[in-house]
Amino acid sequence: MPSLLPAAALGLTLLSVPLTAQNTSWRSPDPADLLYLELESGRVVIELAPEFAPLHVANIRRIAQSGFFDGGAVVRSQDNYVAQWRIRTPGPDESAPEGVATSLPPEFEVDATGLPFTPLPDPDTYAPEVGFVGGMPAGRDPATGTAWITHCYGVVGASRGGDPGSGSGTGLYAVTGHAPRHLDRNLTMVGRVLVGMEHLTTLPRGTDELGFYATPEEYAPILGGTMASDVPPAERTRIEVLRTDSEAYRQYVTERRTRTDDFFVHPVDRLGLCNAMPPVRVPGGGAR
Amino acid sequence: MPSLLPAAALGLTLLSVPLTAQNTSWRSPDPADLLYLELESGRVVIELAPEFAPLHVANIRRIAQSGFFDGGAVVRSQDNYVAQWRIRTPGPDESAPEGVATSLPPEFEVDATGLPFTPLPDPDTYAPEVGFVGGMPAGRDPATGTAWITHCYGVVGASRGGDPGSGSGTGLYAVTGHAPRHLDRNLTMVGRVLVGMEHLTTLPRGTDELGFYATPEEYAPILGGTMASDVPPAERTRIEVLRTDSEAYRQYVTERRTRTDDFFVHPVDRLGLCNAMPPVRVPGGGAR
Numbered sequence: 001m002p003s004l005l006p007a008a009a010l011g012l013t014l015l016s017v018p019l020t021a022q023n024t025s026w027r028s029p030d031p032a033d034l035l036y037l038e039l040e041s042g043r044v045v046i047e048l049a050p051e052f053a054p055l056h057v058a059n060i061r062r063i064a065q066s067g068f069f070d071g072g073a074v075v076r077s078q079d080n081y082v083a084q085w086r087i088r089t090p091g092p093d094e095s096a097p098e099g100v101a102t103s104l105p106p107e108f109e110v111d112a113t114g115l116p117f118t119p120l121p122d123p124d125t126y127a128p129e130v131g132f133v134g135g136m137p138a139g140r141d142p143a144t145g146t147a148w149i150t151h152c153y154g155v156v157g158a159s160r161g162g163d164p165g166s167g168s169g170t171g172l173y174a175v176t177g178h179a180p181r182h183l184d185r186n187l188t189m190v191g192r193v194l195v196g197m198e199h200l201t202t203l204p205r206g207t208d209e210l211g212f213y214a215t216p217e218e219y220a221p222i223l224g225g226t227m228a229s230d231v232p233p234a235e236r237t238r239i240e241v242l243r244t245d246s247e248a249y250r251q252y253v254t255e256r257r258t259r260t261d262d263f264f265v266h267p268v269d270r271l272g273l274c275n276a277m278p279p280v281r282v283p284g285g286g287a288r
Numbered sequence: 289m290p291s292l293l294p295a296a297a298l299g300l301t302l303l304s305v306p307l308t309a310q311n312t313s314w315r316s317p318d319p320a321d322l323l324y325l326e327l328e329s330g331r332v333v334i335e336l337a338p339e340f341a342p343l344h345v346a347n348i349r350r351i352a353q354s355g356f357f358d359g360g361a362v363v364r365s366q367d368n369y370v371a372q373w374r375i376r377t378p379g380p381d382e383s384a385p386e387g388v389a390t391s392l393p394p395e396f397e398v399d400a401t402g403l404p405f406t407p408l409p410d411p412d413t414y415a416p417e418v419g420f421v422g423g424m425p426a427g428r429d430p431a432t433g434t435a436w437i438t439h440c441y442g443v444v445g446a447s448r449g450g451d452p453g454s455g456s457g458t459g460l461y462a463v464t465g466h467a468p469r470h471l472d473r474n475l476t477m478v479g480r481v482l483v484g485m486e487h488l489t490t491l492p493r494g495t496d497e498l499g500f501y502a503t504p505e506e507y508a509p510i511l512g513g514t515m516a517s518d519v520p521p522a523e524r525t526r527i528e529v530l531r532t533d534s535e536a537y538r539q540y541v542t543e544r545r546t547r548t549d550d551f552f553v554h555p556v557d558r559l560g561l562c563n564a565m566p567p568v569r570v571p572g573g574g575a576r
Contacts, residue, residue, distance in 0.1 A: 125411055182555075186551065264474050
């Protein structure tokens with residue numbers, strides 16, 4: 001009865017361009033911009049975006065160097081929305097981490113003048129222009145002259161309270177579902193998860209309001225949070241990201257738009273921003 | 289040091305409209321259209337869409353009634369993409385399920401004439417018009433006169449091989465990440481998960497190509513698959529869905545577009561199709 005088991009795939013062959021692209025089309029992210037968040041199930045590698053959020057990124061580097069991610073926890077997992085975590089609370093005899101701000105001015109958008117921007121060709125529901133600034137999905141508005149990181153799957157932001165200036169990076173979240181783009185320009189976005197999203201997305205969903213865990217016993221412990229530049233080279237995660245300003249990325253976008261594979265009866269010739277994230281690969285291995 | 293722990297929420301208060309809406313704004317889905325898929329972690333409730341895929345839905349009802357979902361398995365979990373499952377293979381002394389087709393003509397789109405359609409106001413990257421047909425997110429094209437269910441988070445389709453007519457519902461998948469809208473009109477969509485998506489999205493990711501599990505030992509067993517109409521009323525999952533043709537749903541869309549909550553420094557006044565899915569509630573309880 002093999003015919004009862006339909007062909008397994010959905011016609012989703014890995015696209016060929018990035019894997020065959022020349023090495024110059026790939027970049028190794030700067031270790032000073034890579035945060036390793038260690039969960040029980042493995043490492044989450046986050047590329048930070050100092051060009052969009054210099055104050056928050058500098059603060060996150062200081063938190064990592066203070067050791068205060070260690071002993072923190074994922075406190076929220078809301079299905080089709082976000083996983084949210086926070087740093088450790090200092091013990092009764094312990095000082096707060098030196099030099100770490102607990103609130104910072106909002107960095108919701110930046111001046112787009114001179115910012116390298118690789119535009120995508122298709123209309124977007126939420127922003128006048130969309131594309132990529134380095135490895136970050138971004139919106140841009142000619143009317144305001146500003147650009148901002150958009151809430152795509154895997155993008156990381158700084159949680160905050162009602163005051164726009166109440167975020168700092170001591171609390172962070174990653175998008176784990178369909179892009180909640182209405183949040184764009186309302187929170188400071190600090191980067192994007194390159195590897196290890198599954199460690200956040202497979203966490204049990206919280207049962208309290210908004211997906212918070214009902215009890216601290218349900219929290220997912222954070223075992224450590226370190227900048228890659230503070231980790232011995234041999235212990236770093238080896239990854240490369242396709243440059244969005246490369247010819248190979250342009251081909252990748254074309255291929256994903258046109259879908260010439262026979263599987264596609266109705267190739268749509270459109271590509272949404274959050275479906276165009278630059279591929280990540282292990283040097284010498286396959287694309288992620 | 290409470291200030292080190294930022295206010296937990298992202299300003300994401302549950303919206304008020306649907307919960308206060310009159311009961312006539314909510315519908316109880318027809319038990320003959322509800323498939324209960326039982327995983328080890330709990331029940332996934334799928335509302336089928338016979339108006340879009342009458343042949344596939346009839347076949348899925350026959351599969352459920354044959355008992356062949358029991359002993360099936362989730363065989364694929366690809367991060368930010370899909371979870372995919374299939375029915376049990378008949379044993380050596382067992383007949384194939386009677387009346388169950390192993391391939392069916394494609395039902396990728398339907399004639400839009402006379403199909404009730406609640407349009408959304410904002411532009412979509414992939415389709416000329418988007419909105420809802422009953423509980424299903426849909427695209428519509430005035431040029432072709434057709435409509436189709438779109439690949440939003442939680443939407444369920446029939447897997448197939450290279451032949452467009454090789455799907456049948458014996459293999460199914462649910463979208464578990466950002467909407468892969470390029471698949472629209474290339475697969476037969478059969479419905480939407482109303483409750484229990486977390487049982488599919490928290491499954492470990494498969495390590496083989498395209499997120500397939502590398503060994504059968506990793507499969508997530510399906511303990512049963514039954515139409516709600518074949519389950520005693522007392523054992524049915526009590527749920528209601530906000531009617532997309534109601535005034536309450538119209539208010540819900542307005543509220544999600546305008547975001548008058550003080551949290552929003554830059555309310556965007558836009559709403560994407562996959563961010564406008566009709567809420568589900570437990571009668572007498574809260575919204576899901």
